[in-house]
Amino acid sequence: xxxxxxxxxxxxxxxxxxxxxxxxxxxxxxxxxxxxxxxxxxxxxxxxxxxxxxxxxxxxxxxxxxxxxxxxxxxxxxxxxxxxxxxxxxxxxxxxxxxxxxxxxxxxxxxxxx
Amino acid sequence: xxxxxxxxxxxxxxxxxxxxxxxxxxxxxxxxxxxxxxxxxxxxxxxxxxxxxxxxxxxxxxxxxxxxxxxxxxxxxxxxxxxxxxxxxxxxxxxxxxxxxxxxxxxxxx
Numbered sequence: 001x002x003x004x005x006x007x008x009x010x011x012x013x014x015x016x017x018x019x020x021x022x023x024x025x026x027x028x029x030x031x032x033x034x035x036x037x038x039x040x041x042x043x044x045x046x047x048x049x050x051x052x053x054x055x056x057x058x059x060x061x062x063x064x065x066x067x068x069x070x071x072x073x074x075x076x077x078x079x080x081x082x083x084x085x086x087x088x089x090x091x092x093x094x095x096x097x098x099x100x101x102x103x104x105x106x107x108x109x110x111x112x113x114x
Numbered sequence: 115x116x117x118x119x120x121x122x123x124x125x126x127x128x129x130x131x132x133x134x135x136x137x138x139x140x141x142x143x144x145x146x147x148x149x150x151x152x153x154x155x156x157x158x159x160x161x162x163x164x165x166x167x168x169x170x171x172x173x174x175x176x177x178x179x180x181x182x183x184x185x186x187x188x189x190x191x192x193x194x195x196x197x198x199x200x201x202x203x204x205x206x207x208x209x210x211x212x213x214x215x216x217x218x219x220x221x222x223x224x
Contacts, residue, residue, distance in 0.1 A: 098210075
């Protein structure tokens, strides 16, 4: 079945450590996104990529980094510069970014800072 | 500024008790309005896309409608398995971002 795979599902990090969240899709979608979800807040965009080797900052990119070396993969690194990283992280993809295309989401990764 | 407001924040219904969820939006040219369902600890699951005022879409017990300022998700004779958080999102013609509301948490009691 086509879809988006996020890993790990749960991750614990000590303060000062960088962690990388994996996102892989086999939908042949061009566009990929990373969102952060906190209780009582809507999904907030961290980064998105419309094509391989290109990506743009979203509303809350500070303290995060991404890469898009392959069409299928869009990993997110949460750096030690992110002051409040505990959250639920969602990866999504769409066919492309040119139309009102549906976002397909992964199951999410929950990061907890100890 | 583009934004989305959902109400109520939480809704408890008896099984079979119909109701509606509201999504008010402000956007500079609507490209599309999306409804998603999210179960606890999982990613959102797509329900509907609406593109223009007057449009309606249905799926089982759910019906989504759209005006120039808001969308409603009508739930007819809900069942306990309809319990979830329902998210609304809009996409404007300018830019590629989706703007999400904070969701309505629906609980259907048997």
